[in-house]
Amino acid sequence: MASKNILVKVNSLTRIFDVSKPWLNRILEREKKQFLRAVDDVSFSIIEGESFALVGESGSGKSTVAKMVVGLLDPTKGSIIIDNIDISDKNKKEELRKLRAEIQMIFQDPFASLNPRWRVDKIIAEPLKSFKLEKSEKQISARVDELLSLVGLDASDGRKFPHEFSGGQRQRICIARALASKPKFIVCDEPTSALDVSVQAQILNLMRDLQDEFGLTFLFISHDLSVVRHMANHVGVMYLGRIVEIANPKVLFENPQHPYTRMLLDAIPDLEMSNKERKPIEGEIPNPIDPPSGCTFHPRCPYADEECKIKIPAPINIKGIMVACHGVARGRIPAKQ
């Protein structure tokens, strides 16, 4: 607790996709090139040993952020610094190679994330061989057995093929593979959204146990607010490629600032059965190719005024809460009952 060492720092990350039609169609249909700002000026940092979650609805750009942070996708603008190394710095080849082994990812679809033609032991051994972490075949197989038991599987499961396992067990295999290279930082892209709730609980518990045991740092991507609240130390809420609010999950759930966060929280089904009256949700997420001007949430926002239509709100910091909203900045928005 004493040293709050920042492990991951993301600065003004932006990613623009070219979603234009093919050249010939554009000429014939007299259309301009079209660009999609999937991620727009996103900044956050993650403290070593903590979990940071990005939450948002489909099209909010959260998975694109994840892909850029692990290096599967190059950012259009901005920088990602992990363990004090800028991952886009091509001059530090040797350091990047070492860093590579320290960053791992757990994917959403436990069926697509394991090669169906490989046995489980080979799947888990892949990082060990690729990063040359163990010398002999014997050491590799010992390490694979260790990893299997770490995630609650049996050493004999290593001889099986992925199709012989259920979704939850496959996700355990994915976790074992991610742990093989002894990473510091794991990006989890919707790790439980393809699983049933009872299995989700097993996986979430396992991930928290492993985090405690190895001091792992997580970037957690999810659309499920209850999962995010359970797992994260800090939550960033994304809307149309931007982070609108960052806060501690308890603060966020009890006292959401941004009108979008409020709307999102209002939409979660209430298992308390308190029959509370809630505001009906207005509208839908606009087309991200042609987003609204100014604050992109303004067409759906009950508190929007002229300023919101013109100017993109800059993030401000109120008592440890980062929020990007003109209304909050000007004190125009009433506190939540």
Added chain:
Amino acid sequence: MFTKIIENFQRARNSDFLYSFTKSPVAIISFFISLALILGAIFAPFIAPHDPFNPATLNLMNGFSAPMQPNEFTGEIFWLGTDDQGRDVFSTILFGMRISLFVGFAAVAFAMVLGVTLGLIAGYVGGWIDAAIMRIADVQLTFPGILVAMLIFGIVKGFTPIEQRDEMAIWVLIIAIGLSEWVQFARVVRGATLVEKNKEYVQAARLNGRSSTGIMLSHILPNVLGPVLVIATISLALAIIAEATLSFLGVGAPPTQPSLGTLIRIGQGFLFSGEWWIILFPALTLLMLALSVNLLGDWLRDVLNPKLR
């Protein structure tokens, strides 16, 4: 080791693949006809009652014997008759199939290696490399395969010395047919690669520092082989027919090494003079061979495509 064999055997016995085979009479019949023809070709020197290419054993007096009838001069009986030079048609068919099947298998293997490699590269690397490979494929598809084969055949023939032409002919055939069939492999593999490369296990391999070549060979290739197998089977039938066509046109296997196509070409000269067997039996063999291999390929496609089940 032994338990592993038993394990694999039990897996095979329980597999849907074998089950669907035993439930398909067409597949069973096609399989056994293909197998019989292939075995016949392989063991031709042991099965064939005569050696049609050894002039010492040929007797011109046996020429034009009708099937199953004693020759009027020598009294010998030939099951499927003889040709003008007294060669036993049954034996020439067995030896002819050897050439046909060899050319077919070799051409498909060549087309497969070329097509799969180019398809993998095009699909995985993408960009202008993909565009270049696929445009070449498109251009090639605008010519009928047989024309492409004839063109290549003609060009290569022009470069080989006359005394080596007969020897080279078979290899030229293989390359010509192979080059006309790689496009199918490349297209299918490229499509499958595009699907596989976006799957998360490939992304995981990238994160784990695997090289592109490593990912293509160890991850993607095994997962795109299913459709390749289907195309290979159907291509085999096509290659055999293409070889026969080329040989029939006289640009294929030379008379010193006659294939089924060459036999048909020789036989057609006698069609109107009443010696029908010289052409009929090689033609029937070609038909059976191509049909059974093709039906087998069709069945394979249905089995390997879960959507059609």
Added chain:
Amino acid sequence: MSENILDVIDLSVEIPTRHNILKPVDGLNFNIKRGEILGVVGESGAGKSMAGNAIIGLLERPAHIADGEIWLNKKRIDNLPAESMRKIRGKEIGMIFQDPLTSLNPLLPIGEQLTETIIEHLKISKKEALDRAITLLEEVRIPAATQRINAYPHQFSGGMRQRVVIALALAAEPSLVIADEPTTALDVSVQAQIISVLKKICKERGTAIMLITHDMGVIAESADRVAVMYSGQIVEIGKTYNIIKKPRHPYTVGLMGSIPALKGDNERLVQIPGSMPRLNNIPPGCSFHPRCEKAFEPCYNKRPLLSKIGDSKVACWLYDEGYKNG
């Protein structure tokens, strides 16, 4: 007063394979009243979708109804020939699936699809049908319905498409709607909108709704009663409040505990060990016993039946008088 729209009695579905016979649905008993939403909740492989498909007669061969009866409006429908069943679907039972695109024809404007269905089942003129179509679209809260009646499905967002599907399911004023995971593919905010539309039509039209979902949250928001399914059987059925607040079956207890809470501390989640058994490997007795902490002697070989405990019905030996104290 409230009459039963749907009565399902001892319904079993079987799938013969070359090795054995699978039983994805095994002895279901439940009913749905007029104007009631019955939530059918369960994890993947529980047989909830299979049960829905059996009721609407859309089982894919070789799956078939092996046993039991299905009564719709006091009329037995499980033994009807395919042709009469086709007429009942759409007319008397409406259907909503997870992916709205499977229910919509991409080549026809939505208005045309709606009027076609209306005319086929209600035998009214084209003009009247068009008016009805617009009313329906307004009823499912599609803004500017009159203008959008000529739009094609791809011109709508996912949430709007699902509304069109709901309108389509309601076109012939069915007395029962079967909604199979209607909100699973949608974002939370859109999900909330769809749930409120379903509740509204249930209240205003008195339609009975069978809402199949894996999401307890959706159930809590919408259903009057819940049936919890586990490996083809109902393990607990009762009022939504009772099931969520006072679950009795150990599976329901585990299921509720495994959902991360939105209040309080982030305690370790309750987890049920293992996973739902595969269909070819359903344990004898109570099929939950290998995962159940409280399993005792009768659970291993005797199958518990649903019996009334308080306001709910539970299938568990823990609540059986004969075993309670022994």
